[in-house]
Amino acid sequence: MTFNPDTEIRSGNVSRAGGPRGGGGRGLAIGGGGGGCLLLVIVLVWAVAGGDVGDLLGGTATTSQGQDTSLAEQCRTGADANADDDCLVQATVESADAVWAALATEAQIRFVEPQALLFTDRVSTGCGAATSAVGPFYCPADRTIYIDTSFYGELTSRFGADGGQLAKEYVVAHEYGHHIQELQGTMDRIDPRATGPASDSVRLELQADCYAGVWANHASSATDDDGVAMLEPLSSDDIDSALSAASAVGDDHIQHDVSGGPVTPETWTHGSSEQRRAWFTTGYGSGDPRSCDTFDVEQP
Template sequence: MTFNPNADIRSDNVSRGGGGGRGRGIAIGGGGGGCLVLVIVVVYAIMGGNPLDLLQGSDSGSSQSQDQGTGGDTGCSSGADANASDDCLVQATVESADATWQDLAPQMGISFSEPRGKLFSGQTNTGCGAASRDVGPFYCPADSTIYIDTSFYDELSSTYGASAGAFAKEYVVAHEYGHHIQNLQGTMDRIDHAQTGPRSDGVRLELQADCYAGVWADHASSSKDQEGQAFLEPLTDEDISDALSAASAVGDDHIQGEVSGGDVNPETWTHGSSAQRQKWFTTGYESGDPASCDTFSTSDL
C-alpha cells in the first residue's frame, strides 16, 4: 500500500476509453510532436521491427484502430481504490503529480496546465496517431495526454524483471508526467529527436523525465488533495527500491542484453542505461528540486 486510503483521487482529466484526436501525428523518432515511449518500441526495433508500425498517424476521417475501452468515469474515488486497482493507481498518481507540479512549475518559470490521462485496453486513437498496447505507456504532446494500458505492468515485471510493487508502477506514470513538464518547458521542440547514442538528445530527454519522476517521489507524500489529505503514505525504502527496479528494467543495456539476448550497442540507445536511469531518478528524489535535473548541460550522464 502506498496511497493514503482516505485521499480523494476523483479526477476531471483522467478517463477510460475514447482516445485523443485523430489528427495526423508525428510517429516515434520524429520531431517535437513525436510520442515518447517508455520501453516497448525499443524492444520492437531491436527485434527487427519498424517502430512506425506500432504508431501510425491517421487522417481525421479514419475509423481505424478503434479504442477497446469504455468511455466515461473510471469509478476511482479514493486512495483505497488506488491500492486495489491499477487503473485507479494510474489516476491517483496523475492527481498526485498534478498537485506536486502545480506548486513546482511556477518556480521553474512554467505556465502550468494539467495533462490528461487516458486508460485504454488493446488500442486507441491519439493526437499522435493510432496506437496499440504494443507501444507501451507513452505521452503524446500533440494532445497533452498520458496513455496507459495497465496490462503493461504485468510485462514490466514478468518480461523485463522489474518489481511488481506499486511504486514501480507509479514510477512509470511519473516518468510520462515528466515528459509533460518538458513539453510545457518547450524542451521537446528544441532537441534533435533523430539522434541516438549514450549522449544523444533523446537519452538526455528520457533521463530528465526520470529525474522529474524522482522529484515527484520526493514530494509525493506531502502533496495533498483539496481536503488536505496527503495522497500517499510516507515512502519506505522498499518503495524507492521498487521504483529503482523499474528504472533499471527499462534501461537500454538491460533490454538489449538480458531481455532480448543480443549485443549491447550504446550507439543505438534512446533512453539510457539502467545505471543512468537509476542515477537520475535518485538525483531528483534526493534533491526534490527540478533544477537538479538539467541533463542537457552536464557531461556526467
C-alpha cells in the first residue's frame, strides 16, 4: 500500500526527537517473547510495580522534550512517504488520524490525536527512558507513539517480515491502536502483569492488531485537507505484507525461530503469529472497531 504521491502529509503531531522527556509509567511495544522485545515486557512489569523505567534501563528521565522541526520540511507529500521511512511514519499517523476521527463515535471514544516521536538509539519518555532494543512502542502517560525506524530493517532481516510498505505501516497502525485503547480506558481495566495465550496482555495486543486491520480497511478512503486520497487501494500483496509483519512479531515465532529457544505459551504477552494474523484479518474484513473485542471471547 503506497501513498498517493500528491497527497499532503505534513503534520502537527509528528516530530523527531531533539531532547529528553521523562516521567514514570508504562509502555507497550509491538514485539514480545525474546531478545530486545523481551526487555519491554520486563519494563512493563517493572513500571506497573512502581519502579522507574529509567532506572531499569540505565536512562535518566527529565522533564522537557526538544523537537527537530526539520521533519516538517523533509516530509511534505506522499512521494516523500514512499521514499523515506521517517516520512512513511508521519504519513501513516496522519492517515490514522483521519480514519479514527471518523470512527470515533463507533469506537465510543472522545477522540484526541496522539503524538508521534521518531528517535535514534534511545529516548526519554513519559514512561521513562528506553532504547531502540524495545522496538516501537506507545506510552499512555504522554499519549505518544515512539519509533526508531531502524527497526524496519530488523523486522525484515531478523524477524522475517517481507519488507513491504504495508508491513511498515502495520507497525504504526498497531501502536496507534494502543492509543485508541488508552482513549477507551481499556488499559486501566486490565492486568498487564498476566501472561499466556488468553491473558489480558495478549488480548490487549491482539485488539491493537485488530484496530490496525480496521485502519487498513478504511485507509484508502481517507483524504488530506484538500480531499486528495492519502493512500492507494490495497492489493492482495499489500495484505500479505501486513500479515507477514504480524507473523514476524508473534511470541511463538520470536521464541523459537528468532531466539532459538522453546515455545513457552505461558510466558506470552503479545500472542502467537496465528493469533496476530487472525485478529488483523478480523479488523480488516469488518472495518468495524466493534469486531475487535478480544476481551469478550474465551480464546482470543
